[in-house]
Amino acid sequence: MFEQLKEMIRNYVQVADEDIHRDSRFVEDLGFNSYEFMCLVGEVEDEFDIEVEEREAAKIKTVQEALDYIATLTEE
Template sequence: MFNKLRDIICEYVEVDKDAITGDSRFVEDLGFTSYDFMSMVGELEDTFDVEVEEREVADIVTVGEAVRYIESLQD
């Protein structure tokens, strides 16, 4: 899942895929705007067949947190 998420991230921001780690922060490290982030969330819902709660996703700061959140929705 982490590798697929890195591929999706690279569709939204100009960043080297190999530079993305679990500790990478979407806004501060990867340069996401709130619009980019919410657009990506919509793609994540489609890709991983999950339904994201906007209130919960607002608390996600790092790539690792996003992976854990998506995995929790798939369980």
């Protein structure tokens, strides 16, 4: 799942694969703006066939937090 998410991240921001870490912050480290982040959320929803609540998406700051949240939704 981490590799899939990294690939999606690279669709929105210019960042090298080796610069995307589990503790990378979307805005501060990877350079996302709010629009790009919400587009990424939409792609994640499509890719994993899940529905992300906007309130929950707003709480996600790091790649690992995104992975953890996706995992909780795909387990059900």
